[in-house]
Amino acid sequence: MKMNRLWLLLLFSAAFILSACSNEEAGTEAVKDEEKLEPIVINNEGFVIEYDAAPKRAVSLNQHVTEIMLALGLEDSMVGTAYLDNEIYEPLQEAYQKVPVLAEQYPSKEEIIAVEADFLYGGWASAFNEKSIATREELKKLGIDSYLQSSSVQVGPTLEDIYKDINNIAKIFRIEERGQSLIKQMDDDIEKIVSQLPEVTEPLDVLVFDSGETEVFTATQNFMNTLVTMAGGHNVFADVEGNWATVSKEDAVERQPDVIVVIDYGTTTAEQKIEFLKTDPALSQTPAVQNEHFVILPLSAASEGVRVAEALDILARGFYPEAFE
Incomplete structure (x- = not known):
C-alpha cells in the first residue's frame, strides 16, 4: 500500500x-x-x-x-x-x-x-x-x-x-x-523518498549495466552515480574518470556487485539484458546475478531531467525493499 x-x-x-x-x-x-x-x-x-x-x-x-x-x-x-x-x-x-x-x-x-x-x-x-x-x-x-x-x-x-x-x-x-x-x-x-531510506553502515555495491556482450559499458561518474549514492548504494566503478566507461567482465566480477542496475532503453529490452547476465559465464558469478538482485531503471528517468524523484524511488525500492513495505 x-x-x-x-x-x-x-x-x-x-x-x-x-x-x-x-x-x-x-x-x-x-x-x-x-x-x-x-x-x-x-x-x-x-x-x-x-x-x-x-x-x-x-x-x-x-x-x-x-x-x-x-x-x-x-x-x-x-x-x-x-x-x-x-x-x-x-x-x-x-x-x-x-x-x-x-x-x-x-x-x-x-x-x-x-x-x-x-x-x-x-x-x-x-x-x-x-x-x-x-x-x-x-x-x-x-x-x-x-x-x-x-x-x-x-x-x-x-x-x-x-x-x-x-x-x-x-x-x-x-x-x-x-x-x-x-x-x-x-x-x-x-x-519524501530520502526520508524513508534506512540508515546503512555498508552501502550496497552496485554495478550499472548499460550494455555489452564482450565487455561491459557502465556508468562511472555521471548522474546515475549520483542517483545510486542518493539511494544508499555504492557504484563499484565510481573511481573511473569520466561519465561512462567500457570495462572488462573480469573487472566487473572482481568488484563483486550486490545489485545490478539494468538501464532500459532501445531495441534490447531490460529482460533480454538480464537473461544475458544470467547466462554469461563470467558475469553470472557475481553475487547480484546469483541472488537475482536486479533493478530496472528507464534511461529517461535516470537522465538529467525532471524525473529524479521517480528514478530515486525505483532505486531505493530496488535496493532496500523492506523499507518500503
Whole structure:
C-alpha cells in the first residue's frame, strides 16, 4: 500500500507541476511579443549566447530535455521534438501530443530549417555535430540559437547542476517563476523518498549495466552515480574518470556487485539484458546475478531531467525493499 500511495503522490506532484506551469499569470510569465526586455546572456558549454527575446519555434532533441520543456509548460513554444528513449513521462503525455515529432532519432538539418526553428535544445553532445544535425557554430550562422544540457555532459553532475539547467531554460523563455516552482516541487518529492531510506553502515555495491556482450559499458561518474549514492548504494566503478566507461567482465566480477542496475532503453529490452547476465559465464558469478538482485531503471528517468524523484524511488525500492513495505 505504501508503494501505491507514493506512486500516486509522485503522479499528483507531477500533475501539479504541469498545472502550475501552465496556469501562471499571462501578464508576467507568458512569452511576450510587445514588451521590450533586457537581453538574457547565458554561458553554456563554451558558448556565450545573448537571447534578445524568448524563442517561439523551439525544437527539443532528446527525451529528458523534452520533458523539461513540457514540465515548464512550453509546448506552445515548440515546433518539434525528437529522440525518445522510453515513453514520455505520464503526466506530460497530453502536452507532448501537441508537439510534432520530427524524427525517431535526430532530425536532419533540412528538417530543422523546414520548421523554421529558432532554438534547439540538446540533451547530449551528440545532438550538435555534422553527423546528426549541425554544429552549434553552423546553427548560429543559420540564425538558430542552441542550448546543451550541461548536467548531461559534465563529469560528476549533481542535483544542483540539473537545477541550473532548468533555471537557464526558464530564463531564456522568460518564465523564471515556473522554473523556481518546478525545482521546489522536485526537491519536495526527493525529500519524501530520502526520508524513508534506512540508515546503512555498508552501502550496497552496485554495478550499472548499460550494455555489452564482450565487455561491459557502465556508468562511472555521471548522474546515475549520483542517483545510486542518493539511494544508499555504492557504484563499484565510481573511481573511473569520466561519465561512462567500457570495462572488462573480469573487472566487473572482481568488484563483486550486490545489485545490478539494468538501464532500459532501445531495441534490447531490460529482460533480454538480464537473461544475458544470467547466462554469461563470467558475469553470472557475481553475487547480484546469483541472488537475482536486479533493478530496472528507464534511461529517461535516470537522465538529467525532471524525473529524479521517480528514478530515486525505483532505486531505493530496488535496493532496500523492506523499507518500503
